[in-house]
Amino acid sequence: MPKKAFDSLSEPMFYVLMALKRSNMCGTDISDWIKCRSSSRVQLGPGTLYTILSHLNQEKAIEEIMTVGRKRIYSITPHGIDLFDNECNRLRACLNDLEEE
Amino acid sequence: MSKRTIKLLPYAGFEIDGIEGWLDDMALKGYFFTGSVSSFCMFDKETPKKRRYRIDIEYHDKFMPYSAKRELFSEMGWNYAGNMFNNYIVYYTDDESVTEFNTDEFHRKEQIKKIFSRKLSGLIIILVLDLLWIGFPINVSSLNISFLDTSILICFGAVNLLYLSYLAVLFVRLFRIRKRNSLNRTYHDHKRAKALKCYELLSISLMALLVAIMIPLTLNDLSSGDYYSIEDFNKTIPLPLIEELDSNINEYYDTLAENKTANINTHDLVLERDNFSTEQITDLTQYGTYIYPGKPNNNEEAYMYNAVLYEFKSENKAEKEFKRSIPDDSDASVSHIEDTKFDNAVYYVKAEGEGLILLKDNYLIVATFTDEVLLKDKTDIFYEYMTK
Numbered sequence: 282m283p284k285k286a287f288d289s290l291s292e293p294m295f296y297v298l299m300a301l302k303r304s305n306m307c308g309t310d311i312s313d314w315i316k317c318r319s320s321s322r323v324q325l326g327p328g329t330l331y332t333i334l335s336h337l338n339q340e341k342a343i344e345e346i347m348t349v350g351r352k353r354i355y356s357i358t359p360h361g362i363d364l365f366d367n368e369c370n371r372l373r374a375c376l377n378d379l380e381e382e
Numbered sequence: 383m384s385k386r387t388i389k390l391l392p393y394a395g396f397e398i399d400g401i402e403g404w405l406d407d408m409a410l411k412g413y414f415f416t417g418s419v420s421s422f423c424m425f426d427k428e429t430p431k432k433r434r435y436r437i438d439i440e441y442h443d444k445f446m447p448y449s450a451k452r453e454l455f456s457e458m459g460w461n462y463a464g465n466m467f468n469n470y471i472v473y474y475t476d477d478e479s480v481t482e483f484n485t486d487e488f489h490r491k492e493q494i495k496k497i498f499s500r501k502l503s504g505l506i507i508i509l510v511l512d513l514l515w516i517g518f519p520i521n522v523s524s525l526n527i528s529f530l531d532t533s534i535l536i537c538f539g540a541v542n543l544l545y546l547s548y549l550a551v552l553f554v555r556l557f558r559i560r561k562r563n564s565l566n567r568t569y570h571d572h573k574r575a576k577a578l579k580c581y582e583l584l585s586i587s588l589m590a591l592l593v594a595i596m597i598p599l600t601l602n603d604l605s606s607g608d609y610y611s612i613e614d615f616n617k618t619i620p621l622p623l624i625e626e627l628d629s630n631i632n633e634y635y636d637t638l639a640e641n642k643t644a645n646i647n648t649h650d651l652v653l654e655r656d657n658f659s660t661e662q663i664t665d666l667t668q669y670g671t672y673i674y675p676g677k678p679n680n681n682e683e684a685y686m687y688n689a690v691l692y693e694f695k696s697e698n699k700a701e702k703e704f705k706r707s708i709p710d711d712s713d714a715s716v717s718h719i720e721d722t723k724f725d726n727a728v729y730y731v732k733a734e735g736e737g738l739i740l741l742k743d744n745y746l747i748v749a750t751f752t753d754e755v756l757l758k759d760k761t762d763i764f765y766e767y768m769t770k
Contacts, residue, residue: 293486309457312481327455327473328438328484332492335445351453353446 290368296323297333298357298365301343307352308334337361385427387413392575395467396501396556398437398494404572405435405472415472417464421579424464433476436460436483439493440469494559501556509549515593516542538596541588548585551578 290298296315300306306314311334312325325333334355337343342361347354357365389408393400405415413425415435438455440448452462452471459480460473473483484490555578 291486291488293489308454312458316481324481324485326481326483326485327458327460328436329486329489330458331438331446331451331454332489333486336489338445351450353450353454 289371290364291333292323293325293329294333294337295365295368297325297330297337298342298361298368301355301357302362302365305346305354305356307349307354309352311355340364386416387425387427388422389413389425390579391418391421391423391466392572392579394501394552394555395470396497396559397575398439398470398497399559400575401466401470402435402437404575406433407572409433409435409474415463415474418466420467423466431476432478433474434480434483435463435472435474437466438471438473438483439497440471441496498556498560505549505552505556509546512542512545512549534596538592541585541592544585545589548582551581 293315296319297311300311300314300318303314308327308330312327312330316324334343338345338355340360341358342364343355343357345353346356391401391404393404408415408425410430410432412427412430414428414433416424416426418424440451446454455473456462459475459477460483461475463472463474466472
C-alpha cells in the first residue's frame with residue numbers, strides 16, 4: 282500500500298517544521314538552520330526544500346506571512362504544530378519501544 | 383567569444399537522472415548547456431570544467447512564482463541555465479561545496495511518479511494508435527484496394543515491427559526509472575543511450591515515411607478505383623462520332639425501357655470536383671458523355687442534352703442499381719433525386735455516352751454500364767476509355 286505523505290513526516294519535513302516552530306524563517310534560513318542543528322547530517326537541497334515547503338503549504342501546515350525584500354517568510358500553523366507534535370510522540374514511542382526491548 | 387553548438391539529447395525525456403549525468407559530462411568536455419528546442423540541446427563551447435547540472439520539474443502549483451523560485455535556488459547556490467522541453471528547468475553550480483539539488487529520495491520520487499504517469503499514458507496512446515495503424519491495411523484490403531502489393535506489405539510490417547520494438551524499449555526504460563534511485567546518476571551509459579536514440583529516430587523517420595507514402599496512395603485508390611487517373615485522358619484516342627451514337631441511342635434506350643433496370647458500376651470513375659477543370663469536362667464530352675451540373679431550366683434544355691433520368695437506389699452498396707424512369711410523354715426529362723444516402727439534391731444528365739455522371743458534394747462520379755448488348759461497340763470504346 283502506498284505511503285501517504287502525512288501519515289508520518291519524512292525526516293526533512295520534520296526538521297522544516299522544527300525550524301519554523303522555533304521562529305519564522307525564509308527558505309534559505311530554514312536550510313541553513315537545519316544543516317547547523319543536525320550537524321550537517323540533514324541537508325536540504327533547493328529542489329527538496331521547495332517540494333517540502335510546497336507540500337506543507339498545501340497541507341496548511343505552514344503559511345507565507347510576509348515578504349522581506351526578495352525573501353518569503355514562512356510560519357508554522359496550528360495544524361503544522363499538531364503534525365509536528367504527533368510526529369514527536371510517534372518517535373518517542375519508537376524510542377520507548379527500543380528501550381523496553 | 384564562446385562558440386555555440388547543438389547536440390541531440392540522447393535520453394528520453396523521463397530519464398532525468400540520465401540527462402543530468404549527460405549534461406555534467408558535456409561540461410567536462412567544454413560544452414555548457416544554454417537551452418533546448420525539443421530534443422536538440424544548445425551548448426556554449428568554452429574551457430572544460432566540472433559543473434553540476436540538475437533539473438527541476440516545474441508544475442503549476444501556484445506555491446511560488448517562477449521568478450521567486452529561481453531566486454531561492456540562486457541563493458542556495460544553484461543558478462538558472464536554461465529550459466528543456468516544456469517544464470524542465472535546468473540549474474547549475476560550479477561550487478562543489480553547494481548542497482546537492484535534491485537531497486531526499488522520497489520527495490524526488492514524487493516528481494518522478496508524475497512524469498511516469500504522464501509518459502505512460504502517452505506511450506499507451508501511441509501504442510494504441512500504432513496498433514490501429516497496423517490494422518489499417520487489413521481494413522483497406524477488405525475493400526479490394528490493389529496498391530497493397532507484397533513489397534509494400536513487407537515494408538509496412540518491417541517498419542511497424544521496428545517501431546513496436548522501439549515502443550517496447552521505451553516501456554522498459556520507463557518502468558526502470560521507477561525502480562532505481564533517482565538521485566544516482568551513475569547508471570547511465572551515454573553511448574548506449576545514443577544508440578537507442580538513433581534507433582528511435584530511425585523508426586520514427588521510417589514510420590513517417592510510410593505514412594506519407596501510404597495515405598496518398600490509399601486516398602487515391604479510394605477515390606478513383608483501379609481504372610482512372612487524370613493522366614489517363616488521352617486526346618489522341620479515336621472518338622466515336624456523336625452522330626453514330628445518336629443513331630443508336632434510341633435503340634439502346636428502348637432496350638433499357640423493356641428491362642427497366644440496368645446494372646451500373648458507380649465507382650469506375652470518381653473525380654474530385656476541385657481537380658476537375660472545365661477543360662477536362664470538355665474532354666469527357668468528346669467521349670459522348672455530357673455533364674450537366676444542375677437541373678436544366680426547361681424540357682427544351684433537357685432535351686438538348688438528350689437527358690434521361692435514372693433514379694439512384696443505394697440499398698445495396700455492393701450492387702448499385704439505377705432504375706430507369708422515363709415519363710410517358712417524353713423520353714427527355716430531368717428530375718430531382720431525393721435519397722436518404724444523398725442528403726444534397728443531385729441532378730444529373732445522361733447523354734449519349736454509355737456512362738452516367740453524378741455531381742455530388744465534392745465528387746464527380748461517372749458510372750458505366752457493364753452488361754450492355756446493344757451499342758456494344760460504342761460501349762466497349764467508352765468502357766475501354768474508362769478502364770484504361
